[in-house]
Amino acid sequence: MTLDERRLAVRELKVGMYVCRLDRPWEGTPFLLQGVLIESEDDIRTLDGLCAHVFVDVERGLAPVGPALQVLDAAPPKPAAPPKPRWRAYGNDEISALQGAATYPEQIEFEQELPQAREAHAQAAAFAERVLDDVREGRAIAVEEVRGAVEPMVRSLVRNADAFLWLDALRARGAYEYRHALSCSALAAAFGRHVGLPQELLIDMASGALLLDVGKLRLDPDLLGSNTAYDDDARRRMQAHVEQGLAIVDAGGAVPEHVRDMIRTHHEWIDGSGYPRRLEGDAIPLLGRVAAVVDAYDAMTSERPHQPAAAQHVALQALYRGRGSQFAAEIVEQFMQCMSVYPIGALVELSSGEVAIVTAQNAARRLQPRVMVLTDPDKQVLSQFHSLDLMVRANSDDPVRIASALAPGAYGLDPVDLFL
Template sequence: MKSNTPHPVIPVNQLQPGMYVIAITSQTGAMEIAQMGLVTNRKQIESLIRRGVSTVRVDLSRSKLAGIEQVLSPEPASPSSSAQRLSSNAGGEGRELKIRRLYQEARELQGKFIRQLKAGEPIDITPLAAVAEEMVDTMFSHGDAMLCLARIRAKDAYLMEHSMNVAILLANFGRYLGLERSVIKELTLGGLLHDVGKIMTPDEVLNKPGKLTDEEFGIMRLHVVHSHDILLATAGITPTMLEVAANHHERLDGSGYPRHLKGEQLSLYTRISGIVDVYDAVTADRVYKQGMQPTQAFRILLKGADHHFDRELVTRFIKCMGVYPVGTLVQLSNQRLAIVMQRNAQEPLKPVVKVIYHAGQRHYLEVQWLDLAKSGVQETIECTVDPKEFGIKLANFV
């Protein structure tokens, strides 16, 4: 598409080495950024994304990229908030059913992949790649419904649940960061496969209820090496997918494993994967431990910022997930309990919720959708609630 201005504004994810940046036109990060000049490598672009840059102005005349005017496309218009907000009509319910089926299909294909590996059978990731692509497309069209399913998990299927949820969270965060859709699809498939090496970990170590001994922890850490080796030998695996599997336990200060990478050795994809993996792991219910609430998980990530995790990315991940992440049970000001079904980017404290229970009278209510931002709605969110306190199974309502 030919640009009609010599200095067009483009989304940062459309930047390529060879383009000349003359100004940063919008950013969400708090840091002052005044970088400009010729982009020479992908790391510079990754750094801008990490720092919250959304759009930049480029100088076509000073750019050293053949066919640059054909490369550029106009910044996509943001869909209106009203168009994005989920309604409680039959169409919305139909979409949720389709998304639930997609989630189930992904789980089944994941299980088949693992069974094939264990049996030593030939492996074909094509079906899983196709479902990962559909997951990403669904994340762009109905992201909050996908995120809702990521909160529903079974204690006895942790390996598959965790990988599914990491894939969904990577798709969501990648979308929020403005990464190219093709990259998001690679990250999503990488998430689905990132822990596949755990099939080589003995069950007594993998599911041990107490603290692992040093020897057991050494065995556990080998799952990353196994994941890398399995995927390296699998046709269709890209470097990005391999990076998610091999590096999601590496940390900024070099304290991670297996290679003790540190600082600039951790790419954007590695940093993203580490944050997402920890968030899902600590919020998961296991046979031997209760998962944390999202707000507690955010504190863990913030506590590890700078030495374990990239602080700017942690901040952006929290903004991406929202004050009340989708799937969270909250108590309203009138003692009713509701599940957060859709975020509100303009007013984060006023999401769309599904009212299901009365905390004071301790009984279920007729399910009601409620947009807390709608004019005339008096209810506000008081706090988040652990569903187990009231014996509520969120899976029955999502």
């Protein structure tokens, strides 16, 4: 057997080639798996900053033109290594120590990432709907498939977090449980990216967050749709969704404890008043503390039967007020930095009187994001929207800044209707 593996200088790579080896370990690179299909010039530029030469597999991608620089005859076969488990178990202390272990510089511009983000979003949304429908109908779920379904989303978030979050903010409204599952998944991965956790762990976080409320699908729909305050019996039945969710996940396959921890503890409060076990402080695993913040933020910013959607800045203020009692203070503070002062999808009024929606962050100037201008100064919807980088505009002769954040639906504007 001959493996047609050819050594190339990085500058000789072409879109369509499959890189199977580097001249360095894969660890510490932005690529999630050992092997990458070159999909764009940005992939080549990324590799150029990492190594001098690579090896391409011509059976899995485009072959180089001209003679092979190196053809490797296979050595005598070695005993097959046992397949690596897709899940890896992380201890709580290990996860805490891994913060800051990875860095994620923006690999691709917002506009360039949008097509890939759109495909990843559609795939993850369809999968979330299918999985939740399976649970509602009493069918088992294959939890290993969850991890595979969220990987493209995490890849997109790693390349450019703003693009995916922008698409999720503009997702057409549907059943709350579908939207909530996908949004929590994306927010958990974005948070993990922000604090520098390894990419494999980001996938685990996205997987666990997708399944946080899966147990609610086994509850009485009238209980879920109630717009009145729960009595003690209804509250007890609602809180049982945590244990039911764990049972559903466990029935679907082996899941490492740190992922189960996210589901098991996402309603525990730092002061011990949460449920189901009334855990307190550091007894709540780190990923459970993250899940509590992500779950609450998305719930507050979503339309629900008993509550209208709050503006993003209002939800962030509520999280801040709850730090040290309901939420872990350090998680809230990091989450606020991750989402920024004006989160993706927030409606804002500019100093010019125009109304805009935040599309992307400027990491160096959090108060000066990129926005899409929706109206003229008289609040009339424009026939054609235009992008504005407030950081660039701040240094111009005619500076424009954000004057205030707006509530959802301000001036009759619904970004979902405007963009979809």
